[in-house]
Amino acid sequence: MDVATFVAGVLTLAIFSFLYRDNPVYKMAESLLIGISIGYVLVITWTNSLMALLFNPLFNDGRLWLLVPFALGLLMFGRFHRSTVNFSRIPIAVLIGSGAGVAIPAMLNERTLKQMSATVGPLTTESGFPDISVIVVILGVLCTISYFYFSREHRGVLGKSARVGTWFLMIFFGTTFGYTVMSRMSTFIGRVEFLLSDFLKLTN
Amino acid sequence: MRLEARHYTFIGLAVTVVAAMLVGFQPDVTPSPDTLRMYEYIDSLPEGSIVMLSFDHEASSLPEIRPLAVALLRHIYSKNLRPVGVALLAEGTGVGYGLMRQVAREYDKKYGEDYVYLGFRPQYIAAILSMGESVPATFPEDYLGRPYTELPMLVGVNTYDDVAGVISVADGSFTNHWIEYGHGRYGVRVSAFVTAAMVTTYDPYLASGQLHAMVGGLRGAAEYEKLIGIGGSGARGMLAQTCSHLYVILLIIIGNVVYFRSRRKGGGV
Amino acid sequence: MKRRVPQLVCGAFGLLLFALYFSSHPGARALNGLILNEYWQIIFGFALLVGVLSFAKVNLKSIERGEDLPYRIVSLLGLLIMPVLAVIWGIKGDSPFMWIFDNVQVPMQSTVFALLAFFVASASYRGFRARSVPAAILLASALLTLLSRSDVGGFLSQHLPDIADWVRNYPSMSARRAILIGIGLGSLTTSLRVIIGIERTWLGGDRA
Amino acid sequence: MPHMWVVYAISLPAADPGWFDSSRLPVLICAILSIAIVLYTTYHRRSRERFKMREIAGLKAVEEAIGRATEMARPLLFTPGWGGDIQRPTTIASMNILGHVAQITASYDCPLLYPTHDPVIMSVAQEVVREAYLKAGYPDRMREDDIRYVSSSQFGYAAAVDGMISRLKPASIFLLGTFEAESLILAETGNSVGAIQIAGTDSTIQLSFFIVACDYTLIGEELFAASGYLSQDPSILASVRSQDILKVLIVVFILLATIWATIDPASTWWQF
Numbered sequence: 001m002d003v004a005t006f007v008a009g010v011l012t013l014a015i016f017s018f019l020y021r022d023n024p025v026y027k028m029a030e031s032l033l034i035g036i037s038i039g040y041v042l043v044i045t046w047t048n049s050l051m052a053l054l055f056n057p058l059f060n061d062g063r064l065w066l067l068v069p070f071a072l073g074l075l076m077f078g079r080f081h082r083s084t085v086n087f088s089r090i091p092i093a094v095l096i097g098s099g100a101g102v103a104i105p106a107m108l109n110e111r112t113l114k115q116m117s118a119t120v121g122p123l124t125t126e127s128g129f130p131d132i133s134v135i136v137v138i139l140g141v142l143c144t145i146s147y148f149y150f151s152r153e154h155r156g157v158l159g160k161s162a163r164v165g166t167w168f169l170m171i172f173f174g175t176t177f178g179y180t181v182m183s184r185m186s187t188f189i190g191r192v193e194f195l196l197s198d199f200l201k202l203t204n
Numbered sequence: 205m206r207l208e209a210r211h212y213t214f215i216g217l218a219v220t221v222v223a224a225m226l227v228g229f230q231p232d233v234t235p236s237p238d239t240l241r242m243y244e245y246i247d248s249l250p251e252g253s254i255v256m257l258s259f260d261h262e263a264s265s266l267p268e269i270r271p272l273a274v275a276l277l278r279h280i281y282s283k284n285l286r287p288v289g290v291a292l293l294a295e296g297t298g299v300g301y302g303l304m305r306q307v308a309r310e311y312d313k314k315y316g317e318d319y320v321y322l323g324f325r326p327q328y329i330a331a332i333l334s335m336g337e338s339v340p341a342t343f344p345e346d347y348l349g350r351p352y353t354e355l356p357m358l359v360g361v362n363t364y365d366d367v368a369g370v371i372s373v374a375d376g377s378f379t380n381h382w383i384e385y386g387h388g389r390y391g392v393r394v395s396a397f398v399t400a401a402m403v404t405t406y407d408p409y410l411a412s413g414q415l416h417a418m419v420g421g422l423r424g425a426a427e428y429e430k431l432i433g434i435g436g437s438g439a440r441g442m443l444a445q446t447c448s449h450l451y452v453i454l455l456i457i458i459g460n461v462v463y464f465r466s467r468r469k470g471g472g473v
Numbered sequence: 474m475k476r477r478v479p480q481l482v483c484g485a486f487g488l489l490l491f492a493l494y495f496s497s498h499p500g501a502r503a504l505n506g507l508i509l510n511e512y513w514q515i516i517f518g519f520a521l522l523v524g525v526l527s528f529a530k531v532n533l534k535s536i537e538r539g540e541d542l543p544y545r546i547v548s549l550l551g552l553l554i555m556p557v558l559a560v561i562w563g564i565k566g567d568s569p570f571m572w573i574f575d576n577v578q579v580p581m582q583s584t585v586f587a588l589l590a591f592f593v594a595s596a597s598y599r600g601f602r603a604r605s606v607p608a609a610i611l612l613a614s615a616l617l618t619l620l621s622r623s624d625v626g627g628f629l630s631q632h633l634p635d636i637a638d639w640v641r642n643y644p645s646m647s648a649r650r651a652i653l654i655g656i657g658l659g660s661l662t663t664s665l666r667v668i669i670g671i672e673r674t675w676l677g678g679d680r681a
Numbered sequence: 682m683p684h685m686w687v688v689y690a691i692s693l694p695a696a697d698p699g700w701f702d703s704s705r706l707p708v709l710i711c712a713i714l715s716i717a718i719v720l721y722t723t724y725h726r727r728s729r730e731r732f733k734m735r736e737i738a739g740l741k742a743v744e745e746a747i748g749r750a751t752e753m754a755r756p757l758l759f760t761p762g763w764g765g766d767i768q769r770p771t772t773i774a775s776m777n778i779l780g781h782v783a784q785i786t787a788s789y790d791c792p793l794l795y796p797t798h799d800p801v802i803m804s805v806a807q808e809v810v811r812e813a814y815l816k817a818g819y820p821d822r823m824r825e826d827d828i829r830y831v832s833s834s835q836f837g838y839a840a841a842v843d844g845m846i847s848r849l850k851p852a853s854i855f856l857l858g859t860f861e862a863e864s865l866i867l868a869e870t871g872n873s874v875g876a877i878q879i880a881g882t883d884s885t886i887q888l889s890f891f892i893v894a895c896d897y898t899l900i901g902e903e904l905f906a907a908s909g910y911l912s913q914d915p916s917i918l919a920s921v922r923s924q925d926i927l928k929v930l931i932v933v934f935i936l937l938a939t940i941w942a943t944i945d946p947a948s949t950w951w952q953f
Contacts, residue, residue, distance in 0.1 A: 004575070004576040007576050007577060008577070008580035009580075011577060011580050011584070012580050012584045014581075015584035015585055015588070015840070016584060016587075019211075019214050019588065026844075027844060029840075030544075030840045031544040031547040032551050032577070032581070033834075033837050034831060034832045034840065034841050036552070036554070036555060037578055037837035038833070039551055039552045039555025040555050041834060042521065042522075042525055044564075045517070049326070049514040049517065050518040053510070054511075054518070069511055069516065070515065073518060076519040076804075077519070077522075079804055080523075086479075089476075089479035089808075090479050090482055091519070092479070092767065092804065092805060093480070094482060094516065095513065095766075095801060096483055096773070097482060097484060097487040097490075098487065098489070098490045098508050099664075099768025100490075100663075100665075100667040100668050100770065100773075101489060101491040101494075101664070102491075102509065103664040103770050104491055104660075104661055104668075104716075105494040105495070106494065107657045108657055108712055108715065109953070110657070111653045112653070112658060112711075113711055114953060116931055116935060116953075117952045117953045119647070119935055120938040120939050120942055122942045126946075133639070133643045136643045136647065137644075137646070138935065139647070140644050141650050141654075142935065142936075144650075145651045145654060145928050145932060148651070148902045148928065149925055149928060150735050150906050151735070151925045152735060153736070166607050167606070167607060167610050168644055168651075169900065171645050172614075172644075172645045172652075172885075172889070173615075173892045174612065174616075174889070175615070175618045175640060176645070176888075177615050177618075177889040177893060178614070178615045179618055179622070179641070180886060181449065182401075182421065182449065182622055183399055183400045184590050184593050185444075185445055185448040185449065185593070186267060186421065187264075187583065187586050187589065188217075188221060188448070188589075188590030189225070189441045189444045190266065190271075190437075190441070190587070191583060192221050192225055192444070193267075193441065196222070196225055196226070202226065203225065209595075209598065213591070213598045216594070217594045218591075221590075262835070263579040264579070264582040264583050264836055266579065266583055298566070298579075299579070302575060327510055330510075347565065348566045349563075449622065450623055452619060453623070455594055456597050456598070456615065459597070459598040459599060459601060460603055463602040495702055495709055496700050496702055497699065497701075497702035498699060501700070516801075517800075517801065520804065521833070523800055523804065524799075524800025524803055525800075527829065528830050528831075530826075578834070582835070582837065586862065592865045592869035593865065596869055596890070599872075599894075600892075600893030600894055601893065611892070611893075649885050654931060655901045655902030655924075656902055658924040659774065659902040659904070659905025660771070660883075660905070661712075662905070662920035662924055663770040663773050663774055663905055666723075666916065667773060671723065671916045672773065672777075672916075674773070675767070675808070675809065676808070677811060
């Protein structure tokens with residue numbers, strides 16, 4: 001067995017040991033995973049973000065307007081001292097502000113408006129019969145929206161439609177769960193295959 | 205050693221899956237029309253065609269991605285097509301290279317002549333668009349640090365016009381960007397090998413023809429393996445997949461039986 | 474005063490990005506891309522340095538106190554070894570950096586992901602009890618989907634997959650739509666409060 | 682890496698290179714209308730009577746959950762999930778709830794653990810919690826190191842939070858924010874140590890796992906309404922009210938357009 005397979009196999013078993021309960025072996029693997037994954041993201045961010053987007057274009061190609069994000073980034077270091085912590089709020093303000101500015105139209109369009117207009121359709125088929133599927137969709141959307149109505153207690157008509165709304169929600173949660181099981185199982189099957197064929201060499 | 209109810213559910217799952225893998229029985233699968241379409245598409249490409257493979261997944265979904273990618277690569281190498289690999293997600297970069305190299309060894313393919321791995325470029329949309337203008341400008345050197353111009357296989361490969369198609373191997377929404385920008389802007393033919401969870405997301409694109417062909421999940425991998433006639437981990441996993449599914453159904457039923465029996469004993473609530 | 478400046482910066486960037494969304498002028502697109510790609514990634518890069526230093530600090534403090542000594546040391550070594558390997562041999566295909574990523578990090582990550590299969594099992598046993606009407610509906614739709622996606626689905630009834638597909642494409646999808654519509658509205662009002670400055674929790678401050 | 686929803690804003694067809702992209706006019710009109718409604722409820726409601734919000738089951742449990750942790754002398758764990766960043770409105774909503782929770786934990790002197798995958802979220806959460814402890818009158822009880830960056834890797838984060846849960850055995854766990862596949866790993870581990878769990882997210886797929894595994898789940902928009910309910914802050918309540926008004930408009934729109942579509946199937950004016 002090569003070193004790589006051996007290392008990977010031992011670490012795989014160490015993580016699986018968590019299923020029994022927390023134990024020193026798992027704790028060791030977890031500490032290693034946390035350390036290495038932070039180290040990895042540090043290197044990748046340094047190469048792909050700081051070098052590729054900032055230092056190279058700024059210092060080699062002289063794109064001076066990058067001094068602005070550079071300065072904003074440096075302000076993050078204000079966090080290291082109580083007296084300068086206010087400076088670190090400025091880059092955070094840039095992130096939160098621009099995020100909010102994008103979110104208003106993008107979320108409104110992608111989440112609300114697109115979903116709203118996709119719901120609309122003729123209630124009858126071309127031959128004039130009621131189209132059950134469309135009726136169910138419209139009923140489901142309207143009742144579920146009424147479940148999210150916060151201004152009044154759910155009593156009376158609102159109470160009834162909100163209750164139907166929860167049924168639709170439950171159908172959604174049930175199907176999503178059922179649908180995702182297959183993907184989750186394949187991940188485990190993949191690990192078992194590695195353990196059985198590469199690590200333990202029980203199958204080929 | 206004190207075991208709780210959840211431990212028994214864990215042991216049950218482990219026993220089910222390991223036993224199913226050890227039995228080695230492979231249920232017969234009938235390739236679905238979607239998988240067949242992909243097979244026929246790859247099969248119809250003339251020998252020597254360049255195919256771009258984009259590894260658009262995280263490292264942790266490797267267990268599901270590997271059977272798909274291996275089946276695809278075996279087909280590509282056996283048909284003497286020449287794959288060029290790229291990655292839109294940093295985490296998939298090493299994985300993609302490893303897979304291409306591993307399968308290439310099975311077929312005695314030479315790096316640089318029969319396959320090439322260009323590696324990762326950040327900012328996926330920019331990367332897709334920039335390859336549409338010029339692949340060598342986007343990747344002045346390959347994953348191993350060799351200059352693009354020194355790779356014999358890539359002589360004359362400048363834009364998407366010079367490749368037969370792009371195949372996105374994905375566990376998330378990245379295939380979308382290939383469809384929107386690669387296909388939408390540059391008209392390159394986009395196909396996909398995706399995890400089971402993503403199949404429904406891409407169904408509409410397949411129906412509209414924006415996505416040329418798609419193979420999904422472990423089952424798709426098993427079907428593809430059957431078509432190329434080489435058994436692989438997709439087929440081996442199929443029995444385990446079905447058994448684990450049935451096991452979950454069984455657990456749900458047992459949970460309810462336990463619940464209703466305890467309720468009757470407790471006299472209501 | 475200490476909150477006024479970040480508040481103004483936040484509002485200004487909010488308005489700018491909102492406006493840029495509606496322009497397809499190449500200059501506007503470039504500015505939009507500059508902020509959402511370069512600014513975000515560069516600020517994140519520096520924030521990561523802050524986060525990594527604070528992670529190291531927490532671990533060093535523990536080591537000083539002699540708590541969890543071997544684990545903390547392993548974490549710190551893991552954190553240090555990756556940049557060191559990257560500096561010495563680079564991060565190309567066959568470098569030691571990638572070897573560690575491929576053979577240490579990836580197997581562990583995949584295995585944590587694979588734990589999910591077990592948790593799906595324990596949650597299925599515990600979480601689907603038909604205690605009430607909604608719970609019964611949850612149970613029924615989950616069972617329907619699971620059965621239709623197993624190979625035995627076709628064995629039970631030819632129509633099962635069709636029924637399951639219908640449920641997924643219509644009633645189930647309608648609830649998802651309503652959830653998305655609500656999330657869109659919630660995001661809209663939250664973002665708006667942030668921009669006009671009545672939402673200041675993030676500044677550690679009172680709301681107006 | 683920018684998140685998926687931002688992609689919509691980065692990418693635009695270059696068909697119309699003018700200063701104003703006319704294809705986005707409907708969005709602009711709807712945005713202006715919505716903004717007007719939010720501003721109206723915000724600045725008019727305050728002078729009017731207090732608007733009363735309906736009860737949300739998960740939120741009544743918040744105080745109980747904190748009380749339980751205090752009684753059992755165990756910590757409380759709050760984490761915003763791996764899927765979000767500070768730019769995402771969901772994260773801001775989660776921060777709001779964190780501020781409220783932290784005020785109560787401060788007065789009960791209950792340790793508050795906050796692991797996160799994002800260094801920016803860590804910085805902001807430290808500010809939010811510090812201010813909450815200050816407001817509650819116990820700034821010295823705040824332990825900055827309990828709000829910590831654990832790893833940006835999805836399953837590194839999941840392993841770290843799992844480790845914290847199984848070692849420190851929090852009595853109550855708040856999973857509020859944007860979650861991905863790690864949702865069930867955390868929720869099941871929390872269940873195994875007997876914690877009360879209150880979850881809430883805008884990731885539709887993960888909601889199904891939370892519903893199955895947690896005691897209380899805030900579904901989508903409920904997460905945004907939660908901070909208004911908890912704080913009874915008039916400005917947040919006003920925006921909840923405006924969301925309700927917008928919902929009524931949406932319902933009216935869907936009904937009208939449906940009738941129209943049934944009569945005249947060829948028309949498409951409702952499509953954005």
